Amino acid sequence: MTTSIGVVMTEHIVAGRLTGSLGQQKLEGELLRYPQDETESEALIGVPPSELYDLLASQIIPLIAEGKGSVSAIGVAVPGIVRNGVVEDSPNLQQIKGVRLADALGDALKIQGINTPVHVLNDADAVAAGLAATGGHLDRLIRVWTLGNGIGYGHWPYADGVWEGGHTVVTLDPKERYCGCGGVGHIEGIMGNRAMRLRFLDLEPEEIFANAKGGDTRCREFVDLWHRALAAGTATAIHLGGPGKFYYTGLNVDFLELPVLRGYLDSMVKMSPLQSYSLEVLQEDDTIGILGAGVAALRSQSW
Numbered sequence: 420m421t422t423s424i425g426v427v428m429t430e431h432i433v434a435g436r437l438t439g440s441l442g443q444q445k446l447e448g449e450l451l452r453y454p455q456d457e458t459e460s461e462a463l464i465g466v467p468p469s470e471l472y473d474l475l476a477s478q479i480i481p482l483i484a485e486g487k488g489s490v491s492a493i494g495v496a497v498p499g500i501v502r503n504g505v506v507e508d509s510p511n512l513q514q515i516k517g518v519r520l521a522d523a524l525g526d527a528l529k530i531q532g533i534n535t536p537v538h539v540l541n542d543a544d545a546v547a548a549g550l551a552a553t554g555g556h557l558d559r560l561i562r563v564w565t566l567g568n569g570i571g572y573g574h575w576p577y578a579d580g581v582w583e584g585g586h587t588v589v590t591l592d593p594k595e596r597y598c599g600c601g602g603v604g605h606i607e608g609i610m611g612n613r614a615m616r617l618r619f620l621d622l623e624p625e626e627i628f629a630n631a632k633g634g635d636t637r638c639r640e641f642v643d644l645w646h647r648a649l650a651a652g653t654a655t656a657i658h659l660g661g662p663g664k665f666y667y668t669g670l671n672v673d674f675l676e677l678p679v680l681r682g683y684l685d686s687m688v689k690m691s692p693l694q695s696y697s698l699e700v701l702q703e704d705d706t707i708g709i710l711g712a713g714v715a716a717l718r719s720q721s722w
Contacts (some may be wrong), residue, residue: 420438420439421441421717422436422438422447422490423493423714424436424535424713425496425712425716426475426478426479426494427705428512429511430459430567430568430670431463432463432475432478433709434451434478434482435448435451435482435706436482436483437709437710437713446710450709451481452478453474453478460670468514472523476528480531483535492537492538492713492717493528494539494540494711494716495524495538495712496546496708496711497539498569500583506539510600511599524537536720541582542573543563543571543582543584544711545711546563546707547562547573547575548561548715549706549709550701550707550711552711558576560576561573561574562656562660562664565669566610566669566672566674567669568611568613569585569599570610572652585607586606587652588602589647591604592604595608597611597618599611599614606648609644609645612624612670615641618641622638624671624674642674643679645674646676653680661693662693664698665698667701668707670703672701672703684698
């Protein structure tokens with residue numbers, strides 16, 4: 420029996436204790452969450468790094484204390500480019516750019532007498548790992564798009580690289596400058612919450628999609644653009660990595676109209692060997708990312 424802690428820090432922090440053999444880990448007990456208000460999606464923006472370490476530690480310490488056995492690994496999933504425990508960039512949590520998060524959190528925990536190794540990974544990769552673990556298929560290729568404040572592209576099994584699919588260029592229009600990283604023409608510059616707010620100014624993302632269903636031409640045209648951007652990103656992934664199954668989940672997955680996405684994707688992928696792809700929508704579920712973070716942390720000890 421192996422025990423790990425999985426933590427996801429995106430629009431909020433959520434953490435859980437996992438037990439079981441590798442590949443068959445399950446959540447033990449209740450999740451811990453900050454903030455507790457599930458409608459709050461910007462509570463972590465602008466929080467200083469030192470306070471984030473304390474917030475993360477405050478979720479991890481009770482989970483370690485509540486069990487009888489030792490904890491083998493702690494996995495922490497965050498948005499951005501993450502390599503070797505360092506958050507090299509994170510447009511949606513800009514205060515952790517350049518932070519050696521694995522070391523910093525490890526030091527914060529050592530003050531409390533906890534010496535468990537910390538592994539940090541991209542949040543979308545954690546979702547992919549969680550989906551693989553949930554199905555008992557840690558040996559299979561899993562690709563997932565996470566739709567929220569940012570747009571993530573998760574890939575399992577672990578492969579060296581950046582994998583920032585949300586920053587795939589999908590338009591050559593020089594006016595498309597809404598991505599939080601400053602790049603032109605990115606998927607996230609169309610689909611991310613920040614980008615949608617900048618584009619409309621007077622509407623929240625939920626209102627844009629509601630107005631589109633109500634017949635508003637401006638909003639309907641944008642919703643079509645939103646789906647075309649996601650189709651372009653998926654088509655690019657198919658042309659680079661081959662067909663297979665793609666999952667879609669996250670805070671804004673309810674905006675997704677799967678028949679519309681399929682229609683655009685069919686027009687973009689025409690080579691017959693690449694057309695055996697499939698698409699599946701999954702409702703947002705924090706436990707998947709938590710499971711993936713814990714499993715990836717355990718697997719990292721043998722990488």
